[in-house]
Each structure stands twice: as structure tokens, then as C-alpha cells.
Amino acid sequence: MDIDETDKIGYLGYRVGQAHTDKGIANKALKLLVETVNDEGVKQIKAKTTTNNKASQRVLEKNGFEGIVNSREEFEMNGKMLKFVYYNLNISS
Numbered sequence: 001m002d003i004d005e006t007d008k009i010g011y012l013g014y015r016v017g018q019a020h021t022d023k024g025i026a027n028k029a030l031k032l033l034v035e036t037v038n039d040e041g042v043k044q045i046k047a048k049t050t051t052n053n054k055a056s057q058r059v060l061e062k063n064g065f066e067g068i069v070n071s072r073e074e075f076e077m078n079g080k081m082l083k084f085v086y087y088n089l090n091i092s093s
Helices: 025-040 054-062
Strands: 002-004 009-011 044-050 066-070 075-077 080-082 084-090
Touching: 025 044, 025 054, 044 054, 054 066, 054 084
Parallel strands: 009 044
Antiparallel strands: 002 009, 044 084, 066 084, 075 080
């Protein structure tokens, strides 16, 4: 989504269309990103998803991201009260 050039932190965001879910597309794309991002000098990637988005949580965790914190603030989305789950991946040089 964006790279902070000063701190060398990448911010991840993605969306897979519903017709293409459960095909491994997000996992393959994230794996490729993680494998190549070191070439850009990025030292860390940050991501967030919602507490109910277990598929995205699995994709992040499968690719080495660690859940660091759940937000305290709730927000409403599609009639459900949700929180964000924040993830980090430290890139080794």
C-alpha cells in the first residue's frame, strides 16, 4: 500500500474479490511480496485486519507476520461491531 522511505516500513493492504477467494491468491501474492521486499530495503511490514477476518489473519500468520495487538476501539461495519488486529513482520537483511 505504501512505504515510509525514512523508516523503511511498508504498510500492507489488499483485497481479493469474493469470486476469487479460497484459491490461495492472497497467500501467493503476500509470499512473493515478502520474498522481494528486501530488495527495496524495507525492514518491517505492518498490516491490519478485522477481528472477524480469520482468512486474512491466517494468510498473514502463514507468511510470518506476528499479531501484536488488538485495538481497543470498536467500529461498526456491515452491522457488526469489530476491532482491528495489528500485525508486524520484521525483515532480516
